[in-house]
Amino acid sequence: MSRLLRATALMVLVAACGSSNNTAPRNLDDACSIVSQRPNYLRAMRSTERRWGVPVHVQMATIYQESKFVSNARTPHRYALGVIPMGRQSSAYGYSQALDATWDEYRQNTGHRRAQRDDIDDATDFMGWYMSQSTEDLGISRSDARNQYLAYHEGRTGYTRGSYRNKAWLLRVAGEVSQRAETYNRQLLSCGR
Numbered sequence: 001m002s003r004l005l006r007a008t009a010l011m012v013l014v015a016a017c018g019s020s021n022n023t024a025p026r027n028l029d030d031a032c033s034i035v036s037q038r039p040n041y042l043r044a045m046r047s048t049e050r051r052w053g054v055p056v057h058v059q060m061a062t063i064y065q066e067s068k069f070v071s072n073a074r075t076p077h078r079y080a081l082g083v084i085p086m087g088r089q090s091s092a093y094g095y096s097q098a099l100d101a102t103w104d105e106y107r108q109n110t111g112h113r114r115a116q117r118d119d120i121d122d123a124t125d126f127m128g129w130y131m132s133q134s135t136e137d138l139g140i141s142r143s144d145a146r147n148q149y150l151a152y153h154e155g156r157t158g159y160t161r162g163s164y165r166n167k168a169w170l171l172r173v174a175g176e177v178s179q180r181a182e183t184y185n186r187q188l189l190s191c192g193r
Contacts, residue, residue, distance in 0.1 A: 022070060022071050022118075024068050024069040024070050025038050025041075025069055028064060028068060028069060029183075031060060031187040031188050031191075031193070032188065032191035034069065035188070035193055038069075038120075040120060040121075041060075041069075041120055042056070042193060044121040044123075044124045044125075045059045045060065045124050047125070048125050048127065048128035049128070051125065051128060052125075052128030052131065052132040052142075053132060053142045054128045054131045054142045054148075055142065055143050055181075055185070056188065056193075057145075057181045057182075057184040057185035057188060058131070058142070058143060058148060059124055059127055059128070060180075060181070061145050061149075061180040061181035061184055062096075062145070062149055063095050063096065063123070063127070065149065065173065065176070065177050066092075066095070066096060067094065067095050067096070067097055070095075071095055071118040071119075071120070072093070072094065072118050073093070073094065073095070073097065093118070094116070094117025094119075094123055095118065095120055095124070096117060096123040096126050096127050098117055098123070098126055102130070102155075103117060103126065106126050106130070109129070110125070110129060112125070131151075131152065134148060134151040134152070138151060138159060138160065145177050145178045145180075145182075146175060146177060147159075147174075149174045149177040149178070150164045150170070150171075150174050153170060153173075153174075
């Protein structure tokens with residue numbers, strides 16, 4: 001019996017040490033507070049900015065909109081007749097809410113095969129890769145948070161077709177992403193980040 005108890009205690013300890021922090025930082029309206037609480041976020045975003053040219057504030061505003069900085073964020077479940085679970089709305093997962101197929105494309109194209117969507121370094125690198133391609137393919141400036149978000153949400157093909165034009169709610173959200181990016185930029189400049 002004591003072996004079982006020791007084994008159980010060891011398993012609990014290992015599980016506790018291996019668990020990740022899936023909670024969002026406090027005060028998501030303050031970029032300085034976010035990077036003060038999670039300096040690894042700023043390091044990851046700066047690395048992405050150097051590699052792909054996507055500004056930190058554009059990345060932050062997109063992550064806020066997609067996952068509210070929750071590493072293991074998922075889309076809600078769908079229900080038939082209001083009670084029968086039918087699976088999730090999409091395969092979107094992690095900080096960047098990347099879909100399975102797009103994430104696989106990123107890993108293949110960048111050679112980053114072990115990348116994980118719930119890792120901030122990988123998630124921001126993915127966003128930089130995706131937005132950089134939107135710049136190359138669609139001519140959207142890397143600092144244009146509104147249009148980068150529209151292309152991110154709808155996919156580049158959907159953006160090209162203008163699928164967002166008939167979605168008033170999405171146009172409103174894209175405007176909010178743009179405003180948040182401007183706010184985050186001002187805040188980061190004011191706190192010397």
